[in-house]
Amino acid sequence: MRVVLREEIEGLGYPGDCVRVRDGYGRNYLIPRGLAVLATPGALRAVEQAKEQRRRVESRARDQFEKLAATLAGKTVRVEKRAGSGMKLYGSVTTADIAEALKAQYGLDIERRRLELESQIKTVGTHEVTARVSADVHAKFLIEVVREGGEPVAEEAAAATEAPEVVEAPEAPAADAPAAEEPAIEDSVDS
Secondary structure: OEEEEOOOEOOOEOOOOEEEOOHHHHHHHHOOOOOEEEOOHHHHHHHHHHHHHHHHHHHHHHHHHHHHHHHHHOOEEEEEEOEOHHHEEEEEEOHHHHHHHHHHHHOOOOOHHHEEEOOOEEEOEEEEEEEEOOOOOEEEEEEEEEEOOOOOOHHHHHHHHOOOOOOOOOOOOOOOOOOOOOOOOOOOOOO
């Protein structure tokens, strides 16, 4: 079944894209929720007109997106979370936490769905986050996770990142050295 997407669906496409999906997915999920419409000739013409209008608007807005991306690129957002010893957080930092911190600290209103984490943030320290400002404009910025109350963790971070003490294994005997004789085990059989 071919459908035209009305909203962005992760892993499927952006609004206006004509995509092929399984019949049940389109008929039972996408179309009833208003996320897509059946790809008829009339719907395709309407989509082409909407895409042309959107191209005009996006060409004007692209420089604004790039300015926002440049503004984000140099930022370090501070997020406070409860943490135990060993720099581990109770829980994790979510995209909602990051969006809230961006709004509070810099006045930037970015949807949490537009923030991408490489992996879950479960430790105190600095982590990289990517924001999809638009379909083709991305910005990377840093998240500094600190303990609640802003306790300094620099010395603990340094201790945690130091290389662990290396313990040398005992040396193996040389190949030309005579092998140590093993004691013989005698089997005693009662008859």
